[in-house]
Amino acid sequence: MKKYLVLAGNIGAGKSTLVGLLAKRLGFMPYYEPVAENPYLTDFYADMGRWALQSQLFFLTHRVKTHRALMDDPCSVVQDRSLYEDAEVFARNLREQGALSGRDWSTYRELYTTVADLLPPPDLVIYLRASVPTLKKRIAKRGRDFEASIPDEYLAGLNRLYEEWIGGFDRAPVLVVPGDRLDFVEESADFRAIASTIAERLRDKQGALFPYGM
Numbered sequence: 166m167k168k169y170l171v172l173a174g175n176i177g178a179g180k181s182t183l184v185g186l187l188a189k190r191l192g193f194m195p196y197y198e199p200v201a202e203n204p205y206l207t208d209f210y211a212d213m214g215r216w217a218l219q220s221q222l223f224f225l226t227h228r229v230k231t232h233r234a235l236m237d238d239p240c241s242v243v244q245d246r247s248l249y250e251d252a253e254v255f256a257r258n259l260r261e262q263g264a265l266s267g268r269d270w271s272t273y274r275e276l277y278t279t280v281a282d283l284l285p286p287p288d289l290v291i292y293l294r295a296s297v298p299t300l301k302k303r304i305a306k307r308g309r310d311f312e313a314s315i316p317d318e319y320l321a322g323l324n325r326l327y328e329e330w331i332g333g334f335d336r337a338p339v340l341v342v343p344g345d346r347l348d349f350v351e352e353s354a355d356f357r358a359i360a361s362t363i364a365e366r367l368r369d370k371q372g373a374l375f376p377y378g379m
Contacts, residue, residue, distance in 0.1 A: 168193070168367055169235065169285070170243040173250055173331070174293030174344070175323050176315065177300040177307075182350055183293065183359070184245045190360045194240040199231055213264040221256045221265070221273055225280070232284050247287070252277040253330040254323060261322075286336040289366050291359075294328075295344035297321050340366055 170193065172180040181197055188195035203209075205220040228248035235242045252274070260270045295303075297320045304315065331339060342349075342359055349356040 167239065168241040168289075169287045170241075170363070170367075171247045171249075171287040171290045171337075172243065172245055172293065173247065173290055173327070175295065175300055175320060175327055177304040177320075178293035178295045178344055179303060179350065180245050180293060183291075184243050186349065186356055187243050187360060187363065190356075191241070191243070191364070193243045194235075194238055196231065196235050196242055196244040198245045199227060213259070213262075214266070217259050217264040218269040218273060221251070221259065222276075224251055225256075225273070225277060229280055229284070236285055244287075247290075248277070248284075249281065249334070249336070250327075250330070252281075253334075254326045257326055258322060261326075281336070288337065289363065290331075290334065290337050290339045291363065292327070292331045292339055292341045293344045294341055295324075297324065299345050300324075338366060 170187070172184050172187075174180050184195050184197060187193060203220055203223050205216050205223055209216040209220040225248065228251050231244075232248055235244060256265065256270075256273060256277075259265045265273065297317050300320050301317065331341070340362065347355040347359065349359055
């Protein structure tokens with residue numbers, strides 16, 4: 166039976182790495198976060214209040230197309246970040262920063278919830294929870310210049326929104342991976358524990374990442 170997994174988490178949490186490891190271990194097709202040439206980005210950075218809605222609508226459209234494509238894939242799939250995070254974390258962050266007006270946020274939110282209700286949900290969401298120091302360490306390790314200057318406050322704000330979102334997410338079961346304690350890149354035993362727990366969850370067994378908890 167086809168399964169659909171989503172890897173969720175902040176910048177630097179290790180989503181792409183874990184997607185690749187799980188795809189190989191479970192025999193799933195990996196779907197990485199798509200690179201989209203957003204035609205609004207230049208305008209957005211010049212005037213966020215004017216172009217935030219258009220930019221987020223572009224990303225939402227791209228996410229919906231990806232979601233539809235992986236639903237049409239006959240293989241079991243594991244996805245790097247979903248449309249849910251785009252709306253519940255990144256678009257909401259723009260709203261909190263004042264880049265999205267109340268009216269624009271309401272319009273965007275109504276479209277997002279309508280689309281989300283129409284699309285099949287994942288079988289399991291794996292949330293990689295990591296503190297800002299852990300995120301910064303992993304960001305530095307992968308050496309992307311454009312990420313080096315991300316402020317700690319920005320990452321902390323996204324972490325707060327991730328926690329709020331995952332705490333109220335009810336479209337699919339959720340498995341929380343304690344990223345500060347489990348290093349699935351450096352420690353093969355940690356990865357095996359994560360993969361085993363995911364496999365149990367997919368067999369409708371409520372496995373947990375003991376002794377670390379969830």
